[in-house]
Amino acid sequence: MSDKRPVVIDLRFARESVVSALRSAFPDRPVIDMGDPVSADRDLSEAEFAVVWKPDPELFRRATGLKAIFSGGAGVDHILSAYELPDLPIIRFVDRSLTDRMSEWVVWQCLHHLRNGIAYASQQRDRVWHEIAEQPEARDVTVGVMGLGVLGTDAVRKLKVMGFDVIGWSRRAKSIEGIKTFDAATLDAFLGQTDILVGLLPLTGDTRGIYDRALFSKLRRTGPLGGPIFLNAGRGGSQKENELTKCLADGTLNAASLDVFEKEPLPADSPLWTMPNVIVTPHAAAASDVRALFRHVEAQIARVEAGKALEFVVDRTSGY
Structure with a gap:
């Protein structure tokens, strides 16, 4: 019997994918799978690590011995904005497969509109x-x-390989070889040069609702595609959908590809479903590979056990 403390899993993913991945994950450590009904009343006080995606709010009150919380996805707003959290490290999911999938979606949509x-x-x-x-x-x-960030940097490099003229924006200045970059002070200059706007921002207090009519109206209108195009695979809360829909209807935006929405699943009565200039995908741009997620968690736990610092720790002040 292992003398290691348990890892608790509470992931609102397809159940079969979690069960399948757990068959080979954490071989030297007890696992408490909250998706299994037999775990409903388990004592969680001994759990050392939690792997979560939109978990039960009671989890953090019951699991009083946690050392770290691992997000099931690249984003952490689902944790930071919805729970009263203990003062513990929160770890983002960073993985080659997730990064590649996001870049594939971005390149696919840019080529589709091109x-x-x-x-x-x-x-x-x-x-x-x-x-x-x-x-x-x-x-x-x-x-x-x-x-x-990790996703955006990979996307700009792959778009560059495809031949696009690529520029990038982040709130704080960043340097990427071969890419012209802008920061918060030069947002308008960035928008004025952009034909296809790609949203890969995390959801924070600064980015909530950032994609609105005022922003869309600053995009370049004289480009070769007949008008600006908006792609969002970051967070649905970063777009004001009512204004976005109106901009797509009145020509402020020529078209859009949307993978994330203010409310998910996208309500059946949303006009975005039937607009002829809109492509909708169901938050599938970079679905987490659960096996890859568990490998990522195992690697970080191994760092802790070796006395090394955790990687990809979220700055709670900035929200990412």
Whole structure:
């Protein structure tokens, strides 16, 4: 029997993915899986680590012996904004597979809009054979990425490989080789050069509702795509959906690809579902691979046991 203290798992993911991943995870440590009904009344006071995604609010009151809390995703706003938390390290999920998936979604959507994907999909439904004459190259289009953390930095590099002119924005100045970057003081200059705006910001007090009519109206209107395009795979709370919808209807925005929303699942009566210039994906841009998540947690626990510092610890002041 292991003398190590338990790790508690409370993940609102597809149940089968958690069960499957747990078969090979944490082989030397007891696991309390809160998704299993037999764990409902378990004593959690001995649990040493918690791996969570939108957990039961009672968890942190019951698990009084925790040393660290691991987020089940790259974002941590689901923890910081919804719970009364103990004074413990909170660890973001950083993993190659998650990063790659996010960049794939961003590149896919940028190419889709570049190559008239919405128009051609409509023509296919109507059985229309018509080649759109105007076809700009990627080098003609400036993609502006807001959020230059792990995900944003990878996305700008891969967009650059595809030939796009890429610029980046973060609240605090960052330097990325080969990429022109902007900070809070130069946001308007960044927006004025942007044809496709990519939102990869974390959700904090500063970023909540940042994507609104005032911001969209500052995007470049004379670019080769006929008007600005908005992509958001960061956090739904960063966009004001009522204003976003109106901007898509009146031409302030030419089109959008949206993976995150203020309320999820996106309500059936949302006009975004049926707008012809909108692509909706169900918060699937960078779904967490549960096996990769558990490997990440195991690696960080091993650091603790070796007397090393945890990596990817959230700054609670900044929110990421």
